[in-house]
Structure formats: structure tokens, C-alpha cells
Amino acid sequence: MGDVLARRRLLTSARERLLDRPDADLPGIPDQVAASWRRSLAHGVDPGAVVNRHHPDLDVDSRLVRCARPVIEQVAEQIAGVPVCLVLTDARARLLVRLDTTPEIGRAADDNRFAEGFGYDEGAVGTNGVGTVLEAGRSVHVVGAEHFVEPLQPYACAGAPVRDPFTGRVEGVLDVSCRAEHSSPILHSVVVSAAARIQDALLHDRDTGQQAVFDLYTRVDARSRRAVLAVGARSVLANTALCTLLDPGDLAALQEHARFRMHRGPDVDDRLDLPSGVRVRMRGTAVTVGASVAGLVAEVSVLREADGMTVSPGLPRLRPVPEPASTSPAWRVAWTAAAEALRAPTPLLVVGEAGSGRRRLLADLDRALHGPGHVVEVGPVEAGADPAALIRRGGPSPLVVLTDVDRWDDVAPGLPGALRASGARLAATAVDGSRCAPAVAEVLAGFRRSVTVPPLRNRTGDVASLVTDVLADLAPGRDTRLSADALRAVTRHGWPGNVAELREALGAALRRRPVGMLEVGDLPASCQSAPRGTLRPVDEAERDAIVAALRASGGNRAAAAAALGVARSTLYRKIAQYGITV
Template identity: 50%
Template sequence: MGEVPDRSAQLATARVEFVANGNSAPCDLPNHVAASWRRSASYGVSPDEVCPDYWTDLDFGSRLVRCAQPVIEQLVDQLSDIPLGVALTDDRARLLSRRDSDSWIGRRLDRVYFAQGFGYAEGTVGTNGVGTVLEFGDSVHIVGAEHFVDSLQSFACAGAPVRNPFTGRVEGVLDVSCLSRHSTPVMHSLVRSAAQRIENNLLLDRNQTQQALFEAYSRTDAHGRQAVLAVGRRTVMANSAIQALLDPADLDAVQDHVRFMMFRRATVDNGIELPSGRRVRLRGSTVQVGTELAGMVSVVSVFREAASSPTTGRALSSQRVVGAPRSRDEESRCPAWREAASTVDIAVRAADPVLVLGEQGSGRLTVLTDVHRLVHAGGQVVVLEASAVDAAPAEAIARLTEPVTEPTLCVLRDVDQLSARTVEALAAAVPESGDGLRTLAATASGTIAEHAAHERLLSMFNASATVPALRHRRVDLPMLARSLLSDLAARRDVRLSDEALRLLGGYSWPGNVRQLKQALSEALARRPVGVVEAHDLPAFCQSTPRSALRPVDETERDMIIAALRESGGNRVATATALGIARSTLYRKIRQYGITA
């Protein structure tokens, strides 16, 4: 069924009026179309021709494409009497797949670049059945003159979002396009139904651990109106109750905390303070499939009283990000870091021996020294490296037992690396109770308790805290990056672009804060002042390999990323520049997890 001629003429007149002076002529223009026209004009989209971007690095065999393929085939068969094309895009409106009911309509769609690899975002193509879906957030049916660009006005397109069944996030758009005269409202209904079938396929397409996590999440969610969050290694599921309960920053902080805790405990039931200042109760249990950890399912509830812990207020000052200005805005937002800082705060005030656990470079020494200097308005800090203590234990013991006249923090660094003989000497010589001015502290890896040789060492401490790795502190990463930049370029106007910050957030940081500082130092060598862009960051930031790389692999990875940057992401040109086959380049990109 085609459009009513009067309606089509009214729309055409309204669009001409809008393009000419920014006001549309009176007609029954849908609100979402009017809003899209305004956005298209503000983006500077040309109303005369389609000028889409072309992308060379799309994954045409992705999980989304695989789950959508049978649905697309079925939809084309259902509508085989109409010349049309069914397309699938990613969440950035870039076409991943298109299936045509006949070659004639395929040629018509090719002429307007509605083809695999091209982008149909509203900011470049104007009002259409893909980009407008992503802007509007729901399905749309754009017919004829409702399109912003002239060359698209002979078409009608119905598009619907395809959402991740776990998170609700839009993964892509399913679109059906045909000529306007063949358009029917049924197309809109069919594309919405087809998008739901793709979502169901995404739900079924998961491995055993994902299945187990989803089932545990579903059982907990079915119990009532609880705020439920499930966190896996690569999956996050949040019901509507928790999304209504927490703002995005608080939700990110809870996700970080659950991901940190699920590797440490089978069950969790504790109170945590969130970035907004609210305190919540977090109760959760891990989900196991055999010996493999699938994740943790948690229930979150808000405490009625804002502060239920007596240490919260006094520990707050010790929870700031390393190197950051001493302001509330620069405090750590990570509950696990705040909990560690609170434990250290209590120990330092009481001069009780405290052990801080965590990965190297995660900030174990930082939390000790920052807390001590804040509690004692500076004070003295003595740091003894394990290698130096092993080499000269008598000298180390003398430093640890010499009289002090001001509050002093004595830190034994990496004590899990001490020899058994040195541990015995320390345990025998260092007094169990302090003099009120000296606080004994140590840092170690989280595996120290697994080794019998260190049992004597552990008896020297009254308290322990665990500092989370940077990959479990993503909520803090923007502040950490700003703070480190401020330290590295104290008097310079230096800042990170949004794309550079996104790149930092996507990396796993096996070297923790120390590695982040290294990355920013390298970026500053390329961009000493101004805005640090993504391509200023070292190559390893654009690589997330599944296993540790050998030095030779790191060199090859860096060469590939440099060539990709040089070619502007063109993989054909990159393969030619490197002198390797394109298939080899694609394999290496997958092997090294390159995101360039």
C-alpha cells in the first residue's frame, strides 16, 4: 500500500520549508521525525545527497550477526513478494549484513550506499530507519519525504533496536527497506517482532558459565522487587529495580566491587559507601560451574541511616586518589579501595601492625603512606625493600627498633619475597606491641597466606587490608588519570580526550597504576601540552590479548598497531605496508586483541 498522495505532498512541502528557513510547513509531522530533522540540520547533514562514512574494520562474523542471520533469512522469505532489503547494523549504525529479496532492489540500495561497511548514523545521513532508531531509542517507520536527504525519499524503512538480553543495552538495529510505494504498516510490526527473535537468539547463545549465571540471576530476580545485579567475567545483568535505585556512577562502583569480591569470597554481606555518599548493603553469592567461576549474583538495598559505620567519617579523608588534590571531588569512588583505606586508617591511629595485600603496582604503599601523612599531618615514613632487608637483616632490624620522637610508619615492602631465615630474625627482634609512635606495616601479594613459610610473618600483624587491582577500580580511572597527569606535568595544560579516556578504560592494566603512569608518561612524550589523543597513547593500550605475550609478540603487536594508525585503520593498506597477507593480519589482530 503506497502513501496517500496529499500526505506525501504535505510532507515534501514541510521539508522544503524546513530546509529553507528551519521551520516546517503545517502538516501532521510525527514528533520523532521533527526532532530528527532538527538534529540532522544541527549536524550539518546535506539535504541533497547521501555521504556516509565507510568502515574497513567491522566484524562481519560477530555473535550478533550469527544470531541474526536465521531471523533475517526468515523475514526475507516472509516478505518475498515485495522488493526489499533487510539489514543489520551495529550500535553505531554501521551495516554488518544485508539480504535482498531480489537483485533489483539490491542495486537501488547500493546506489544510496545502504550496503555492508557503510555507516547510516543520523549525524551523517540524516533521518532514516537506522540512525533515527539509535537516537530515538525505539523502533521507527520512516516513509518517503520523512527522510531528511532527497535521495532517500523514494524509500520507506522500518527499523527496530536489538538489545542485549542481559543488560538492555542496544547492540544493533534491524532494518527493512523498500520503495515508498511498497510500504505498509505491517513492516513496522514485523521488524519489531524479528528484532525480539534476535534478542532471544542472543539469550540462548551463551556458554555453560553464562547459562549458570543467567539462571541464578533469574531465580533471584523472580523473588520480588529486589535490586539484583549479576556480574560475570564479561557479562553484567542488572534488573530495572537496581537501575532505578542507583545512579550510573553508583552502579559502576557496585559492579567494580562485586567483580573484586567474587574472586575473594564465596559469599558477601557487607555495607559499602558509594560515590554519591549513600551507604548500601550488598549481599551476594558466587556461581560455580565445576571448578570454573561464572560470576556473582548480588542483592543491593539502601541503609536507612546514611552512615552506619563509626569509621566512615574519620576514614574518609584517607580515601583520596593518589596524587589528587585534597578535595571531596577527587576521593576514590571504589568501595573496595575505601574499605582498605578505612582499615589502614584504624590501624595507623592505634599504631597497630597492618598488612596491605594486593598486586604489584596497585597502590599498596600509596594507601599506607597517604593515610599516615593525613592522620599525622605529615609524619615520618620509612620504607624497607625486601631485597635490602634480606641482604642486611641486622640493619633492617635496627631501623625498625630504633627510638622515634614523632609518629613513624615503618613499611616492609613485598614481605612475601623475604627468605625464611630473615622472617625468623624479624619476628624474634621486632616487638609485638609498639611504642605508640611507630606503626609497623608491610605489603605483600594476596597469595602470602598460602605459603607455610610465611606463617610466622603473618603473626606479626593485627590487621590486614586488600587493595583492589586497577581493573577492579574502573570507576576511579578518570580521576587517577587526571591526578597522574597533574603529577607528571604539574605546570602544563594537559588533558585527555574522551576517546583516549575510553581507550584507557577498555584496557585490563596488568601492571596496575604503575603501568597507567607509564602509559601517560609515554603519551606526554608525544603530546607534551594540550589534549592527549588516543593515538598518543602507547600501542599496548589498544591490545587486550587473552594470554601473556612474549617480548617478540609485543614487538610484533606494536608494529601492527603503528601501521594501522599510519593507514588510518585501513587494513588492506596495513597488510601491504607490513608485507603480509590480509588473512594473516586479521589473525594477528584477533590473536593480540587489537582494538585500533
């Protein structure tokens, strides 16, 4: 006990000297602690209080969290008799996970803002088992008065870096904190061992698809002096040349186009107009593993020439085509190609997922070229329907859009003749044009052009403007808008139903709150869930109950688990299963 008190007096005296005179010598103080104290002082850390920020937008369902959580739960079970907090942070010292072995140590952690979402970098709270690990690049054990900030001095913390096994980059920190009197060098060994196990989980989590993308990216980058981009299912790699070639907005748009393009054929050679106006060429190869597409690796170069759409002098009555209201390169390519076809006019097939805006693309372009009121939509064969009469009601030379032709069982007997007699311009939409009935395929044989529109998940840069347009359409004249948190939730969502699903979600939110600021809680629970597969009705009900509990508890997972009557480990597993982002 005497040694402990003498040690505390030595540390306290040294710290007081440093606060009085920043260049004071600190004999007897470990070099690592002394260096951290000096950094803390230089950052202006308040020695008398914990002053840190909360970060509401952390990715608490990341690959790092997924790999670390089972290890953290196992360690908690092994040391259940010791009151500790086990914490995982990201590479910026922001807490992603906290698991307490007793309620008392959890309350103490809350008092010191050592909780999920809060930052514990050294520049904010001084010497500690998270921020000091990131500064030093190695494991540390900070006990009692070795902390720079007084409220943390009753505690001890052992932290170790968690590194990406491929790049060696620090991805986060694993920390075990407890009261100083419960501290032991064993805790330091436990946290170092657990961090190594997390790194091993990261190594084995990189599936064969990710590895194939990484391997091809490495080979292309090694042999090429150009900018290189690799996009996989859950990761993006870009070399320095690409990061310095494009601004962040253009780079994000290019990544989304790559995700869209990698599923549309093995070889890519696209010329794209990016949001800033820069025109680039992207040449690359889709990476396949078995029958699955794992990603795309491409070289990118900036083109000097800027190709505008040529306007035919033989069609002076046509209005100029406006710029597409989209930052998506794939949408802009589809828009330009469709405009050229409709000007010709050439029969045009528009391919894309249901709800992705295929008919909206055609309607907007035709309105721009010919004015409103010239679009006639013809659906599947209906008993007693007269396609000729429907087309005549469209006036002279309408644009006839055959909608969802891959769902047609047959073609109405009078439709081909009605199209010829009317002189109508012709377009069609489909999810998959190769899966049409024989009679429909005969009609499509006369089509000469096709374009593909990207799904909404590959157009995240357009989500904010789409939200504004849909709200204006659903609530004309009303002051309705999304809060910043709600817009982030909407942008993160994968939207399997595309723009149609977005419209339904905003409609549901407006029924909850007809006017004013729409919050996250007004959106359907599905907007905060991104499951990897289709959910059964029972799964959707469970997902919605979990989201409701998390919303009610302000995101506190322990409180949500208690309200649902399930173990926290079960709740964590369900959150990962349903991709819940609350």
C-alpha cells in the first residue's frame, strides 16, 4: 500500500510541476506517460474535467464491429467477476461498442462520458487507454494518476491497437477499463491477446471475393502509372493518383458508377461526365468468383475533350435538352443516349429495376423535346382493351411507352397495326429485356437502341434532391423537409424498391407528421435497416420492434434489450442480421 501511495504522490507532484512549467523535467515518470502529458498540455486539455464531443453518425455495424463483437463478449464472460468496461473504438478514438460486466462500472463510465458515440482522443481527454494508444501506435496501460485529467485518475485502462491484417493500418482500439484498485498487469495481457484475436477475425472475414478484388487491384496498381479504382461489395480502394486526380464529389460519383457497371458485363470502357463537369474514361474488368461478381478494378484517365450531345440541324422544332438533374454518371449516360434516340426517332428500350425511374426518364425527356401531353403508356394485355383507341387519344405522333414488357404474356392483337397506323414514336421499359414472351420479343426485334438506368442505391448523390421533389409532389404548398438525421438515414438506406419505395416511405412519414420537420422516428422502420436478404413477414415484425425499441431508448442498446426482454448479445446479433442503423 505504501508503494501505491508513494507512486501516486510522485505522479501528482510531477503533473503539478508540468502544469506550472511546461518544460519541467519529469524524473521517475515513464517516458510514454511523460510524452502523453506534454501532448495533452500542448493540445490545451482541461486537467480538471472530461470535455469531449458526441458523434451521432458512427458506423456501429461496420466490419470491424462485426469481427470484434464476439471477441468482446467472450472476454466479458471470462472476466465477469471483475467490474470492467470493454470498449471498441474506431481509428479516431470514437467509441463504437461498450460492454459492462456490472451496472456500477457502467454508470461510472457514463459519468465520464466514456460511452458509445463519444470521442476519447488524447487531444480531448488527455492520457488514456484509447487516445494514447493511437498516438503511440502500441498498447498502453494507464493506471490512476498517470491519467492527465483528474476525473479519470480513480480508474485504470489498458488498450491495444487493432490493425488491418493486410495493410497494417490501425482500424481501432480495444480497451478494458476499471477502478484503479482492480487493475492488474493481467488486464494488459488480456487486451493485447483479444486485439490479436480481432485482427485474426478480420483476416478470415475477408472473403474470397474481397481477396480477388484486392489481388487484381494490387497487380494493376503495380504495373500502371495511372489512377486506379477498385470497388467491391463492401470496400473501395483508390491509389494516390486517383485521389489527387478527382475531387471528392467526382470520386464518389465514379465509385457509384463502378458499383452499377460491374454487374453489366466483364469488360468496361466508359466515358463519363462527372458532377464537376470533368469528363473521364474508365477502363477495367469486373472481378468474378465462380458465378458471382465480386467487384470491379479500373484505370481512370481525364479526357481533354468535352463531348456535348450533337443537336441535329434537321430538327429545328425540337427544344434543347436540359442537363439531367442527377450527379450519377450512369443516369447521365442513360439520359444522353435516350435523348439521342428520341430525337432520331429510334425505338428505345429502357432497362432497369422496378421503381428506378425508367418511365420518368422517358416522360421528362419527351416533355423537354416535344412539350407536355404526348406520352401514352400501354401495359399488358387486358380483356376488352383497345390499344388503337388508347394511342389515338395521345394525339398526333405520340410517344407510346410499352411498360414492363418482360411481364407481358402476349401482345394485344391490334397493337402492332395501331402503332404503324399512328406513326407513333416508340419506347419500352423492362427489368430484363432478355426474358420476354415470344410475341413480345418479335416487337422488340424492331428496336435499335437501349439504355440502362441505375438503381437508387447507385445514385446516393441524388437522394437529397429526390426527397425535395417527392415531398413537393406529395405535400404541395406545405413546409415539409427532412431533418439532418432523417436525411442521413434515408441516404444510407439501400432502397431495394428504388424511387417508388422512397416515395412510399416519405408518404408514410407525412401521414405521421403532415407539416414541418420530419424526423427519423417519422420514417418507417425499414429505413433504418439494410438486411442482406429478403425478410419474411415475421422477420419484418421483429425488425420493426427492435427499431422502435432503439428509437425509444435514444439508441441505448442496453435499455432497448431490457425493454424487449432479450439479452444484449441477442440484440447485437439481430441488429447485425437486419442491418439496423439506429
